[in-house]
Amino acid sequence: MIAGFFIFKKEEAPMTWQPTATIDTLKQRAKILAQIREFFALRDVFEVDTPAMSQATVTDVHLHTFATEFVGPGYANGQKLYLQTSPEFHMKRLLCAGSGAIYQICKSFRNEESGRYHNPEFTMLEWYRPGFDHVALMAEMDQLLQLVLRTLPSDKMSYQQVFIEQLGVDPLTADLELLRQTAMAYDLGDFVATESNKDTLLQLLFCFKIEPHIGQERPIMIYDFPASQAALAKICPIDPRVAQRFEVYYRSIELANGFHELTDAQEQQSRFEADNQQRIAQGLSAQPIDVKLISALDSGLPDCAGVALGIDRLVMLALGKKHINQVLGFDIQGC
């Protein structure tokens, strides 16, 4: 009894059933969601609701998925199901089936992510616009931000230009050695000296030496990421060194990521396979490729642009909150 009492006093934070966000914050959050739904209703973009679980998952080397198992009729031996890291694959299958413009506000799940701006379960707004490219979608994103955050029109700058302006380094021509030296000059960690992945160094420099200094007065959209960080974006037909991908940053928060979507099934398959090879090289397990998505792309994804925006971060910015748990009813510690 006495030992237990001491352990409780020493180790445990006091248990609370209370939400981490105030009820007032949750009411304001609901208003923002209503505002977003109205924004899309006015534009004839219709709301969809796709599964949170899937038999396949993303191959992205930097995403860690949750998985569970379904046992039931037809699946007596069990079927592994992954919690989706974003609704992208299912939404693209709807687009391939002829849905037209769609949006979704849903829970997404990413393991190993928790902190001031991350909760392993979070709310994502994702929308797709057939006929749009990434430039047209950036313009629509800007209208949404001006509506919800009451911001001034966003700045726009290419990935190459922002690196040159902030660090004096051209990310598209710099070799590994120059990137290492730049990161070492800023004392960005001991691993830098032996880092052999250019993208890791670019992401390091971007996170610590660019992101904190841009988009402070108004949001900024950074576009044309290096082709090596294309993810699911089209490669630029004019400059194959870059992909038609953009990211939105505001007040040191990464808010959204968008693509002029890759429509080529063959290339998508190769990118997934290349991811899996990289995963194996890093000692991670290969992920099952979403063959239903590849099959849908094969039948034809309309030319479109799509973007995913973190709702919790948007609410943080709208209400001036400093930690994601202030805009969530129950964060990972309280759920």
Next chain:
Amino acid sequence: MATVSTNDFKNGLKLMFEGEPSTILDNETVKPGKGQAFNRVKIRKLISGKVLEKTIKAGESFELADVMECSLDFLYSDGEFWHFMNPETFEQIAAEEKALGDNIKWLVEQSSCIITLWNDNPIIVTPPNFVELEVTETDPGLKGDTAGTGGKPATLITGAVVRVPLFIQIGEVIKVDTRTGEYVSRVSK
């Protein structure tokens, strides 16, 4: 030796950093939506006392530092080593001067100190938060003065110098906060 990954990081965790036992003071994860996650950590190196900010690739592993703290009584100093004893087992341990650093000036015999051991060697000696020490030297002050005025310097039996109220006289014992080096009160004998 046991290792930990960046997911184990929390404030107060003791690990080996650049060959020196260190403690984590602050840890923040930075994770772009598409790309490598990093940890920005603030650490204190336990031997040099240096506080550093470092960026680490998430997933890297570190050796845990075999660091433990124990409460021991200070016995005496032979000029080279400072000797401490476990009051329950009577086991003795000797610390070098560099483990004491500035804390030397608060050590009085019989006082109970926190000793930080790394691989069983004492690396930090932390005196009690409050010590009671005799004043050996101070200017005569005015009777009836109260704490709150500027005060005056007083040298204590261990050589430490603290500011005391004007009414404190040579030979009196005062209570001092060793964390701030400030006078707390007069101790009645």
